[in-house]
Amino acid sequence: MLLRFGVENHGSIRGYQELQLTATNLKDSEEGLIHQGDASAEGSRVLRLLPVAGIYGANAAGKSTLLNAFDFFLNAIRLSHAGVAKRTGTPYIPFILDLESRSTPSRYDVDIVLESTRYHYGFSLDGKRIVQEWLYSFDLTASRQVRSVMFARETSPEGIVEVIFPGKSLKGENKQIAKLVRPNSLFLSVAAQNSHPQISAMFEFFEQVVSRLNAQVDEVSIVNQLTAYLGLDEQRKAAALKFLKAADIGISDINFSKIPLKEKEVQIIKDIEQLFRQHANIPASDRALFSDDDLKEKVTVKLMHLGKDGKTYPIPLAEESTGTQALLQLLGPVFARLHAGGTVLIDELNTALHPLVSRELIKLFQNPITNPGRAQLIFTTHDTNLLTGSLLRRDQIWFAEKDVEGATHLFSLSDIKVRSTDNIERGYLMGRFGAIPFVGCGLDEFASMFGKHPEQVAT
Template structure:
């Protein structure tokens, strides 16, 4: 479970910004809380981020994905001689400074804090702390190429240190070498899921795999029925790969032998549409963009609820109808439908969700850019709104900021008299 994370000098984020999923003392929606044994604070299952276009909402999600990708891939896939592909803040001198990330999280009920900083050439610092019984315990620390290991971190630490490149993370190298204590930490980062670029509507392979698993059939059909798309069923048809596709896979496998595995069969998702007694079957490629977008998000959502992982969704309103977005938020926010403490972090422009019966006041955050073009993140709770206050109206009226400034420009129809004066 995610407790909080922070980022500094990444894309539009200049100064350190932190997103917290720690619940406040508010009495709103008491069932919308995650309580973990031996952890004193309750956590939020849902966080919504609002803000004007280009205010940095997506970059906050991309920052967490960058951390997860770096943990998973830096030792295995990053080329030793290449620069690190990190996008810093480019509007001033910060472009040459280090980017820094920190994540506070729970693994099997135990709290950890992981952080690292890097520039274009190397990892500058990296550390992992554990908190048994709430007390900080250093497992390892890396600073300018020098490593310090705590007594609690047993294993082949020095051997793995010698295998860790200057441009890869020790945590990534440790997992590649089956470090007993660090592999569960590595796995936690790999389990988190992201649906970024909300207007891309191609369902991925995970959705097809999910549909092939009959244990999810009832839930999938229930969600498809709730979407009122006319879909009454589905099936997965398998066929041989075209020869051209096999050649492409063989070529890529030669370049990245450990990263590519070609499925034995080409799987195509087919949706069944019913109209009275009639029935028709269509491949997903012939479905509407709305149907495809829904399927793109359903797979990761079910996986997250099933495993208790984090799901980050960019532009939730671009992927789902408002009523479906509302349904999804309520599924994560209800301990009955979310018994394993899955968490949904998303950005949106959908003000229908700004309802005291849908989101707690501490589940709403905003992004805004300053005059330098730097993103600032702040919670709704900073404004201390009343429990029954109309949050949607307050947001649209600009009380909380994070809305576009439209100025006073006037727009006239083409060919109007003003155009010819």
């Protein structure tokens, strides 16, 4: 489970900002909270975690930047060892509106809990090297919470990597693995690639985070997502169809079928693989990116609609509405995580989705019956309808706002003095909590220009 994510010096984020998914002690509804830990064990701590967090803010306030930073963090873990060339340095996206930040390392860190252990993991980088990397653990069953340093790593400006293991909490071939760590690769990534038992469990957690989905439709992506997540699992497919029927978009079934690839299509795939290998410096001796089965056939998806005669008729995906396509693009990853657990990041949830459909999507994560995997959802949106009623607790509502220097700040509604019975939507739109665009005088001046002659406008 994800407890928090923090980032510093990334995109529009200059100072350290964090998103927390641990429930506060507010007297809001406890329904839907995820409890992690054994309440019956003496001295054991039980964590109360949020299944959903929504981020609001004006356009360009930095909502998407936070998800982009999380995506950056995940890609570094997944790709820093196997996917980054030895001499290319590291990716680096610093705050660019001052000179100091451009030469300051960016920092990323998370707290997660696996079974009865809480882990704090993070790293900093500067475009040339991984400057620092660390992993701490806390035993939640212990009556006294003591931090155990599993490893700490530093890379000198000259590129010398030093990894230390102060205690005995990290088992395995640690020193041998440390020798494989490059200045631009993470120890965590190297250890996972070498099947380190403890690290592999953490790596698997990060693999279960679905990175930065959005409702911008892409027909190829929709087919791939539906096939990967629903095509081979009838239980997931049945649950997804039930949700689609509740959303009232007319789809009664999703049919998957395989057809042989044409010779021209196979050649295109091989050409793409060759270009990718050249760009990523992947040796020709490495295993093929596509198996022989991948080059034999492709999967097609047919969306079935029920006619008034009781028969079902296929409608091509391209002819479905933008809203339906957007929902279908989210459907596969969402239901896979609801079933198996993990975290889903959705950027601009309101794009193309009806507000009522967005509400139902959130409810899937809030209900333990529809969320047996105890998955978590983090989304950005402008949809103030989601602030009404009791859909979200106050600590599930977050705001992003830029200061006068263009730096993003993140804060929760629970940090503001507001009652759970207050009209949150109205308060937000009236500017009570900030994080809204400043419009008015500028637009009035712009509009008044249209009432003047061109020569008057020029003056």
